Amino acid sequence: MKRRPPIKLSPVESEIVAEIKALRASPEGEFGAALLRSPARLAYHFIHATHGNVQLRLSTIARELGTEMRSLERAFATEYSQTMAQCQVEVRLAFARTLLAIFPPTKISAIAAILGYDRAQDFNRFFKRHMRQSPSEWSRKEREKIASEQRRPSAD
Numbered sequence: 001m002k003r004r005p006p007i008k009l010s011p012v013e014s015e016i017v018a019e020i021k022a023l024r025a026s027p028e029g030e031f032g033a034a035l036l037r038s039p040a041r042l043a044y045h046f047i048h049a050t051h052g053n054v055q056l057r058l059s060t061i062a063r064e065l066g067t068e069m070r071s072l073e074r075a076f077a078t079e080y081s082q083t084m085a086q087c088q089v090e091v092r093l094a095f096a097r098t099l100l101a102i103f104p105p106t107k108i109s110a111i112a113a114i115l116g117y118d119r120a121q122d123f124n125r126f127f128k129r130h131m132r133q134s135p136s137e138w139s140r141k142e143r144e145k146i147a148s149e150q151r152r153p154s155a156d
Contacts, residue, residue, distance in 0.1 A: 010055035012116060016046050020064045039065045040075040043084055052092030054126075055116035058084045093130055096123075100139035101146065108135050 009017065020042075023032035035042050043061050050056050062069040076084045092115055099106045099114070112123035127135045 007060075009060065010057075010116070012050050012053045012055050013057065013060045016050070016056070016061060017064050019046075020061075036065070039067050039072050040079040043072060043076055044080060044087065047084065047088050047091055051095040051115060052088045052090070053116040054092065054122075056088070058088070089130065093127070096127060096135065097131075097138070097142070100135055101142045103143055103146070105139055105143065111135070 020036075023036055026032040035045070039062070042065065043058065046056065046061055047058075058072070059069050062072040065072070073084060076082075076087075080087060082090075096111055096115060099111045108124065109120040112120040115123060117123040117126075124134055127138070131138055133141075
């Protein structure tokens with residue numbers, strides 16, 4: 001049987017692998033052991049903790065937890081009624097929209113980098129595919145909406 005060459009981990013994957021190893025080595029054990037017994041919950045935690053980072057390959061989590069990817073996918077779908085990939089996209093979009101709504105606006109390239117994209121164009125394409133408008137268009141409209149809501153007198 002041929003041995004596969006080691007997979008080069010992204011920085012975000014390296015952090016997750018280190019965190020899983022720390023959970024295993026944790027002397028207080030109970031909390032870490034409970035998390036390690038629920039790979040789906042641990043995957044959910046890492047997806048949210050990394051804001052759905054595009055460089056997070058979910059197979060890395062499965063491999064480090066010693067479970068098959070398909071088993072992890074089934075457990076995740078049972079627990080959260082969505083696939084891990086759907087969750088990752090949803091979390092990434094939610095975080096991107098939060099950053100895009102900030103006043104003054106956050107640079108698109110900075111948001112792309114935070115979410116793990118090497119090129120801002122890739123983030124633009126992702127955002128437009130899911131939101132049906134570019135990040136800059138969405139951001140401008142959202143900030144206008146927020147500004148108009150702030151100008152309205154309150155009905156106290």
